[in-house]
Amino acid sequence: MEWFTASEYWTGRLVFQRALAGLYLVAFLAAALQFRALIGERGMLPVPRFVERVPFRRSPSLFHWHYSDRFFAVCAWAGCAVSAALLAGLDSLLPLWGGMLLWLAPWALYLSVVNVGQTWYAFGWESLLLEVGFLAVLLGNDEVAPPVVVLFLLRWVLFRVEFGAGLIKMRGDACWRKLTCLDHHHETQPMPGPLSWFFHRLPKPLHRIEVAANHVTQLIVPFLLFAPQPVASVAASLMIVTQLWLVLSGNFAWLNWITIVLALPAVAFPSDPPAVPDAPLWYVVVVLAVSALLLGLGHRPVRNMLSRRQVMNRSFDPLHLVNTYGAFGSVSRIRYEVVVEGTADEAPRKDSGWREYEFKGKPGDPRRWPRQFAPYHLRLDWLMWFAALSPAYAGPWFGALVERLLEGDRDTLRLLRRSPFPADAPPRHIRARLFRYRYTTWRELRETGACWERTYVREFLPPTRLTGTAQRS
Structure with a gap:
């Protein structure tokens, strides 16, 4: 079974899993603290009204079977608890199957939230968290080395995130092609951060360099993710640096952070992985079967990326297993509030x-x-x-x-x-x-x-x- 796993990515998997658990924790915490006013029984867009008109098959969720504000709160805080347990490494103390089930729990709970969240949850990073979270179920724990096919699928998601975002910019607003979008973006972005004013006031020639570097990172560097090491590590590191730059320039929820987390398994960290037995046959069969399914479903986002009518941030199935991403295909010139x-x-x-x-x-x-x-x-x-x-x-x-x-x-x-x-x-x-x-x-x-x-x-x-x-x- 040596062909099935790649022990040299042991540390990368560990860092990825703990960081992903941290993002799950943030997502569930936001859901627990905000849901009553947004989608609660007396919320602006109540869940009970939504589930009355939208069938389960179109939007699978626990809340189709039962909804009350108390039940939602229990689910959200349970998601926080499971995420905290994963962040602390509880999955590594369980049998392989137990660790997989533990990772499945926050995915199923957050899917239930997103699928009834309506316009409040209609953001690309919601689907991205679910797609990446589902792959985390297949990554295994300390009983097995990381499966090669799952590591490939994580890079494939990262490729689609970055390359799709690059294409939507080149096909969208002309300012991306003229390298002038950042003359406006830092001022007109949805939620500026404490440094956004200073980013806006950078010299315009530097803004041109920023946009050009962004095009390189999103349109060329993603292909290097599939190159041998250390090239793949360099490509992933460039993406991490670019995302950290974006973290400093504005508030984009966890979009930048989950992109950084996605890049971590592509980095070959120096490590001395422990000796573990071969992966059990049942695990190999499950991973290969689910991976084949995901690759088969992947033709939809590929077709969307190649289309001249490319769309941003759309899920192609109700479980959010494969999705298309992208941001800021157009940039506002004037900020209204x-x-x-x-x-x-x-x-x-x-x-x-x-x-x-x-x-x-x-x-x-x-x-x-x-x-x-x-x-x-x-x-x-x-x-x-x-x-x-x-x-x-x-x-x-x-x-x-x-x-x-x-x-x-x-x-x-x-x-x-x-x-x-x-x-x-x-x-x-x-x-x-x-x-x-x-x-x-x-x-x-x-x-x-x-x-x-x-x-x-x-x-x-x-x-x-x-x-x-x-x-x-």
């Missing part, structure tokens, strides 16, 4: 005492500097960015958000950084206004201390009050 305000006045006027709600991650007060949240995912903040791009993105949930704020719903208020109204004394009216935001210059920053300058554009939602249900006043 929806600012939500409330007033306690019985009859709202332009000169009413409108007070602004502050979100945790998205820009609001021009003087408030962005914080680092990634790999933690602030789902409401991300969707507010999409809402600013077009009201159509906000259609399914924004009215419910306004209604919850008018009710002083505590679960919804916990998603915010600060509410100007206590939960027991909510505002009489809510309005939303659209502003254009831009980064200040070095001079403006020194004079005002503000990293943003904002200009009123138009009304996004007129003053709205509660009359049984949220209606316009």
